[in-house]
Amino acid sequence: MKKLSARRRHPLAAVVVLLFALATTGGLYAAFAPVEEAQANEAAQSLAIEEGQKLYTVGCASCHGTGGQGTSDGPSLVGVGSAAVDFQVGTGRMPAQQPGVQVPKKKVIYTQDKIDQLAAYVASLGAGPITPTEKQYNPQGADIAKGGDLFRTNCAQCHNFTGEGGALTEGKYAPGLGGVSAKHLYEAMQTGPQNMPGFPDTLLPEKQKQDIIAYVQTVNGEKTATPGGFALGGLGPVSEGLFGWIFGLGALIAIAVWIAAHTAKAKKS
Numbered sequence: 001m002k003k004l005s006a007r008r009r010h011p012l013a014a015v016v017v018l019l020f021a022l023a024t025t026g027g028l029y030a031a032f033a034p035v036e037e038a039q040a041n042e043a044a045q046s047l048a049i050e051e052g053q054k055l056y057t058v059g060c061a062s063c064h065g066t067g068g069q070g071t072s073d074g075p076s077l078v079g080v081g082s083a084a085v086d087f088q089v090g091t092g093r094m095p096a097q098q099p100g101v102q103v104p105k106k107k108v109i110y111t112q113d114k115i116d117q118l119a120a121y122v123a124s125l126g127a128g129p130i131t132p133t134e135k136q137y138n139p140q141g142a143d144i145a146k147g148g149d150l151f152r153t154n155c156a157q158c159h160n161f162t163g164e165g166g167a168l169t170e171g172k173y174a175p176g177l178g179g180v181s182a183k184h185l186y187e188a189m190q191t192g193p194q195n196m197p198g199f200p201d202t203l204l205p206e207k208q209k210q211d212i213i214a215y216v217q218t219v220n221g222e223k224t225a226t227p228g229g230f231a232l233g234g235l236g237p238v239s240e241g242l243f244g245w246i247f248g249l250g251a252l253i254a255i256a257v258w259i260a261a262h263t264a265k266a267k268k269s
Contacts, residue, residue, distance in 0.1 A: 045120065052121030055114055059095045068125045073099060080191065081128020082119035087187035089115045091180075101171040102194055129190040129200070136206055137186035139214035147215030150208055154199065162219040168195060178220040182213045 057066070063074030070076030077084075088094040092106040110118070119131060152161060160166045163177030172195050177185065189209050192198030199209070 048117045048120040049124050051114075052117035052119070055110075055118050056121050060118075063096070068122060077122050077125060079126035079128045080122065082123040082131045083129035083187045084191040084193070085119040085122045086115060086131045087184055087191060087193060089118060091184055093193075102173065105175065129187075132183065132186050132190070134183075137182045137210070137213065139182055139210045139217060142207075142210040142214035144211070144214045144218050146208075147211030147213070148219075150204075150212050151215050154204070155212070158196070163216050177216050180216075182217065185209075185213045185216060 056064075056068075060074075060077075063071060064077050065071050065074075068077035070078075085094075089110055090108060090112075092108040093103045095109070096103045097106065116131075123130070151159075151163075155163075158166060158168065158174035159177055160174075165176035166174050168174060174195070180188075186209055188196060189199040189204060189212070204212075
């Protein structure tokens with residue numbers, strides 16, 4: 001009994017017990033895990049990649065290269081991830097009609113199933129941002145005020161204070177954000193399309209992206225009234241300051257002239 005008790009108190013006894021428990025758990029999981037379901041998912045993914053490659057060869061390879069390595073007409077797609085494909089193709093920007101300083105949004109020509117297949121193929125070329133789930137981009141319960149602060153700090157320089165869009169250099173522009181879906185807003189922040197910088201979760205966490213989406217959708221939704229006064233195009237302090245100088249200062253000058261004229265008349269009388 002003393003020998004058995006001594007063995008139980010051996011320093012390595014806890015390690016041996018832990019290893020045995022892990023081995024037992026792994027064995028039980030392997031025995032009862034839904035192998036068929038995992039195999040079915042793997043087969044579906046392989047089929048999506050195969051179909052996506054066919055779509056890519058027809059619609060994308062001429063610009064981006066047969067293996068996504070890029071050409072003089074299009075950048076490499078290795079490592080851009082499925083989120084970039086879902087955004088670019090899902091907003092109609094890709095395939096591009098013609099080369100230019102910026103590819104505009106246009107009518108979507110692929111169904112969502114085909115977009116998913118294209119995304120699966122491009123994602124297989126290299127790890128990158130993954131297409132977000134509805135739980136990730138759904139702004140329900142988000143902090144709109146916080147989103148406004150974040151938007152004005154990170155986005156308003158290009159997209160304007162309420163997402164109306166604005167001109168950049170050399171013919172480029174920041175598009176208006178009205179009518180853009182929550183999913184595509186999230187993906188744009190994830191991937192940084194065209195002239196936009198990327199805001200990965202390490203820089204702009206998921207919760208903050210949801211706050212920004214909530215703000216953008218609020219200020220670009222149906223507007224039946226503007227409680228703060230005239231909207232002035234939603235262009236921010238520049239247009240508001242110009243309005244103040246032209247109309248506000250102009251009114252003060254007119255009042256001053258009127259007072260001076262009436263004062264002069266009163267002195268004469």
